[in-house]
Amino acid sequence: MQPSASGGKVIGSVKRVIAGVSAGVVLAGAGLFSGTGVAHAEPVYPLEPPAGCGGHTFTDVPTTHTHYTGICWVAANRITTNTGTYAPSDVVNRGSMATFMYRLAGTPPFQAPAKSPFSDVSTTYAHYVGITWLKQMGITTEVGTYSPTNAVNRGSMATFLYRLAGSPQYIPPAKSPYTDVATSNIHYKGIMWMKAKGLTTETGTYSPNNNVNRGSMATFMYRFNKAGFAWPGIVPPASSIVYLGYGWPKGSGNTTTISINPYSYNSVWQPPLDAAINHWNGQIARVGYAKASSSNTVTVGSYADTAYGWNQPYVKSSDSTSLTSFQITLNVTTIVRDATNLTNFIESVFTHELAHATWLGDNPGGSLSIMNYERNRNAMPWLQSADVTRINAKY
Numbered sequence: 428m429q430p431s432a433s434g435g436k437v438i439g440s441v442k443r444v445i446a447g448v449s450a451g452v453v454l455a456g457a458g459l460f461s462g463t464g465v466a467h468a469e470p471v472y473p474l475e476p477p478a479g480c481g482g483h484t485f486t487d488v489p490t491t492h493t494h495y496t497g498i499c500w501v502a503a504n505r506i507t508t509n510t511g512t513y514a515p516s517d518v519v520n521r522g523s524m525a526t527f528m529y530r531l532a533g534t535p536p537f538q539a540p541a542k543s544p545f546s547d548v549s550t551t552y553a554h555y556v557g558i559t560w561l562k563q564m565g566i567t568t569e570v571g572t573y574s575p576t577n578a579v580n581r582g583s584m585a586t587f588l589y590r591l592a593g594s595p596q597y598i599p600p601a602k603s604p605y606t607d608v609a610t611s612n613i614h615y616k617g618i619m620w621m622k623a624k625g626l627t628t629e630t631g632t633y634s635p636n637n638n639v640n641r642g643s644m645a646t647f648m649y650r651f652n653k654a655g656f657a658w659p660g661i662v663p664p665a666s667s668i669v670y671l672g673y674g675w676p677k678g679s680g681n682t683t684t685i686s687i688n689p690y691s692y693n694s695v696w697q698p699p700l701d702a703a704i705n706h707w708n709g710q711i712a713r714v715g716y717a718k719a720s721s722s723n724t725v726t727v728g729s730y731a732d733t734a735y736g737w738n739q740p741y742v743k744s745s746d747s748t749s750l751t752s753f754q755i756t757l758n759v760t761t762i763v764r765d766a767t768n769l770t771n772f773i774e775s776v777f778t779h780e781l782a783h784a785t786w787l788g789d790n791p792g793g794s795l796s797i798m799n800y801e802r803n804r805n806a807m808p809w810l811q812s813a814d815v816t817r818i819n820a821k822y
Contacts, residue, residue, distance in 0.1 A: 474653045474801070476500040485513040488642075497646035506530040506648060515642030522548075522575035524584070524644075525557035528566060528591055531648050533733035537563070545573040566590040582614035582635035588626065588647065589617035592656040597623070605633040626650045669817060673742050674786030675714070676749040677822050683714040685784060686721035696727050696757075699773040699808075706774070706809050707781060713822035714785055722752040723784075725777070729759040735804070736762075736776045738783040755780045767805045774808035782814060786821045 476499040483502035488495060494515060501507045506527060519527070529535075539559045543550050548558055554575060561567040566587060579587075589595075599619035603610050608618055614635060621627045626647060639647075675685050692700065708715040739754040757776055766772035779797050787798050795811040796802065810818075 473504075476503045476649075483510075485509070485511065487512045488515055492642070494642035494646045497649035498642060500649040500652075501527075501645045507645070513641065515640060515645070517641050518578045518638045519584075519641055519644050520576050521573065521579055522552065522554035522558060524579045524587065524639075525561050525567070525575075526554045527557075527644060527648065528587060529557035529560045531651065532560075532591065534731060535560075545569070545571065547572045548575055561587075564590075578638040580636050580638055581633065582608075582612065582618060584639045584644070584647065585617035585621045585627075585635075586614045587617075588651055589620045592620075592651070595620075605629070605631065607632045608635055621647075624654050624656075626654060669788060669791045670786045670821070671783065671788045673740060673748045673750055674821060675784050677714075682712070683822050685714065685716050686719040686723060687716055688721045688724045689718045690725050690727075692727055695769070696773065699770045700725065700727075700777055702770075703774045703777040703781065703808070707778065710810050710815055711818055713819050716781060723754070725755040725757070727757045727759060730756075731760075733761060734758055735765075736780050738780040740783070750784060753784050765804075771806060771808040772804045775802070775804040778808065778810060782810065782818070785818045787814065787817060791817070 476496060480499035481503035483499070485498070485502070488498050492498070492515065498507075498513055498515060502509070502513070507513065529537075537556065537560050539550070539556045541550070543555070544559065544562055548555060552558070552575065558567070558573055558575060562569070562573075567573070589597075597616065597620050599610070599616050601610070603615070603619075604622065605618070608615060612618070612635060618627070618633055618635060622629075622633075627633070675683065677683050687704070690700065691697070704716045704718070736755065736757045739756070740750055741752045743749045743751055755777070757773065757780075762772055762776060763769065775797065782797060789798055790800060791798055791813070795813060797807065797810050797814050
């Protein structure tokens with residue numbers, strides 16, 4: 428299914444290709460979804476590792492190790508697939524870094540090219556998918572060769588993470604806080620961004636030319652996720668952004684109605700999807716949803732992605748703030764895996780994505796919001812009072 432932009436433009440420059448739909452789900456429209464833009468997704472990765480690392484422990488990483496928490500987190504979330512030992516002191520090379528980045532992004536659906544863009548990276552190379560994903564996303568800008576076995580230094584690593592966060596707008600300080608990082612350093616912006624966001628805690632010196640070892644890399648990725656950053660784009664940390672920079676425009680009357688193209692699913696999925704819309708319309712008087720012919724769609728399928736759902740937005744070319752259409756996708760794989768109350772869980776995820784179309788951003792702060800990643804989706808299927816107030820304020 429090719430989404431229609433309805434004459435609008437997509438937000439950002441991220442390409443997401445989704446395939447692999449489960450035959451066990453009746454789809455409203457079968458086929459392939461392809462789009463470019465920053466979709467707001469609900470990540471699955473928890474902020475902290477589970478007790479005992481979820482059973483993923485290593486004989487060479489004692490609980491007293493400096494990077495134990497980070498290593499435990501990457502192991503529990505399968506960002507590393509090592510078993511037995513982790514080798515925390517080993518240097519990370521550029522091939523491994525690519526795979527780490529790809530997994531940290533949630534292993535998004537991606538079809539690696541049949542022909543390698545790099546003369547030194549074969550299509551059979553262990554890290555080929557990760558490397559070509561970095562290339563396609565613009566996280567690496569190399570041409571010709573990639574040097575996959577070269578070690579990654581701390582300067583390059585900072586730039587990789589900054590780009591993975593969507594290269595957010597950031598002005599680095601005019602004076603460097605590190606004696607060994609000049610403002611003219613090619614990685615200065617990435618390093619300063621990491622410091623500003625708390626991803627690195629060094630003071631005095633940063634050692635940008637030192638190689639990154641696997642222990643440090645685990646800690647950097649753990650902090651990246653905990654700070655609220657995720658691919659695609661940048662996900663605001665708690666208490667930072669209540670509203671997105673775009674939303675469905677207000678109608679001319681007292682009530683704004685947003686149409687969603689009619690959908691048809693099996694008896695497990697159809698009722699909670701309909702219930703989400705019905706509950707929404709019962710809670711909010713100023714803006715509601717109705718099933719009618721529209722380029723706004725909802726698709727349910729099984730995807731190799733760690734998100735529960737995402738909303739792909741399109742905005743007017745003229746102002747970049749008014750939505751012209753959106754495509755909501757719900758991921759059967761992760762929802763079924765984590766739900767203890769499937770009906771509530773589906774409704775919670777769908778309502779969250781519907782709210783993105785009405786300006787609401789992620790993690791506005793406070794425990795009672797459908798927009799918080801840490802909410803209990805099994806017990807919070809509907810908008811909360813703070814959500815209703817914020818939406819009504821826009822309409």
